[in-house]
Amino acid sequence: MAVPYEKIPFAGTVPSPKKENEGMITGNWRTRRPVLDTEKCTQCQICWISCPDSSVNLMTEDSPITFNLKYCKGCGICSEVCPVGAITLVPELDFKD
Numbered sequence: 001m002a003v004p005y006e007k008i009p010f011a012g013t014v015p016s017p018k019k020e021n022e023g024m025i026t027g028n029w030r031t032r033r034p035v036l037d038t039e040k041c042t043q044c045q046i047c048w049i050s051c052p053d054s055s056v057n058l059m060t061e062d063s064p065i066t067f068n069l070k071y072c073k074g075c076g077i078c079s080e081v082c083p084v085g086a087i088t089l090v091p092e093l094d095f096k097d
């Protein structure tokens with residue numbers, strides 16, 4: 001039976017809290033930030049299931065895949081597993097926010 005993704009616990013492959021946990025913030029470790037090329041993305045969701053920090057947010061009707069930068073530590077796994085090269089890790093110093 002198919003389970004809507006909204007019903008799946010927080011985290012794709014690693015046991016973790018069902019909601020965000022302020023005590024587990026790892027976004028301040030990040031030196032590189034994942035950036036999505038929406039033209040290349042096929043919405044296969046491999047990045048979502050592979051992120052160890054549940055920092056990939058699935059696409060919605062109104063939005064493409066996004067990254068939860070509060071928890072994304074910039075490990076680059078999402079970029080490595082993406083079969084079409086749709087995620088690039090960009091140095092944090094290239095961003096103003």
Ligand code: SF4
Nearest residue numbers: 041042044045047082
């Ligand atoms: S793995 Fe790549 S193609 Fe698949 S959803 Fe993620 S960004 Fe898109």
Ligand code: SF4
Nearest residue numbers: 051072073075076078
């Ligand atoms: S860089 Fe690492 S922590 Fe950030 S979204 Fe990709 S897999 Fe998750």
